[in-house]
Amino acid sequence: MPPDPDRPDEPLPEDPEPAPDTPDPDGLELARRIARQVNAGTPAPQRPPRRKRRRPIEPMSSGARPDDRDPQPIGDVLRRMVEERGWRTDFDVHALIARWPELIGPSNAAHCRPEAYEDGVLTVRTSSTAWAVQMRSMAPAVVARLNEQLGSEVVRRILVKGPDAPSWSHGRLRVRGRGPRDTYG
Template sequence: MVGEGEPREQGSSGYDMARKALEDARAAARAAGKSVGQGRASPSKRTSAPRPAARRGWTGAGPDVHDPQPMGRVAGNLAGRRGWNSKISEGTVMGAWDRIVGAEIAAHAQPKMLRDKVLHVTAESTAWATQLRLIQSQILAKIAAVAGNNVVTSLRITGPQSPSWRKGERHVKGRGPRDTYG
């Protein structure tokens, strides 16, 4: 390479200067007794025994464990190994409630919790709660089709909660105000 004090040759390009610098470096390495190859410099003495080259086999035309797998299958296998399948099934019931029971029923009843394979559903009125109790077996069949068998074994359907008149520690026993609405 051209230093600060060296005059630059007329007509030499950057490519020519790089080639000359490489030739000078190779000549200096030969003079020092080091081997010089075309690529990287040869490595220094190895400290451990060389490993035998691993023979890489070819996979066949069929599916193999080394092939890319669909994300759903990978996630399903992971959930199975970690024991998450029951929680995923519960989440499916709660998250896909509209799709399972239909838009009309979902507009009037919502699942609240799933505990011990019993799904607690709250209806917006006592009439809807009665209707849901009548079609309870059909709802269970739809849930089993989407989330799997034995995820939900029974439904506990309740109507809306009435307001509590019991306030504070001291209260009067009895039925409370009944004729105040009308």
């Protein structure tokens, strides 16, 4: 029977506790009762306080002497990186090609140009056979000067090639012959 709202002094009926034999459909009440029984008998175990891991103390500043953490000049950083990665030879070869007229002189550079570099051998192409002969005779002195100016033993030998001869064959058919002879070296 529902309570009458017109009679305020009438006590409200309380919900009867479920009988222990009747299971709770979701098991929530059973879990609460077990938890109350467990907590009522024994005090909660005390955990030891957590210890913080100590990291090694690193100084905030490097001190009186220079350190890797200090700002460093960009030239020193780049030089160290080039050495660590093995780019020294590549940089020296590019410097040689960029400074070619300065290293061998403007008149020689007008008739000789660096064409390739591989394993210490610099290949130079000349504008005529006369310049090829001249460059072959100067090759040891040029090697010494290049290595002196670059500061390392980059070039061990110079291979001098004469001018590229034009192709005299045109079309599909060919005639065997001796060619243009000494016109192009």
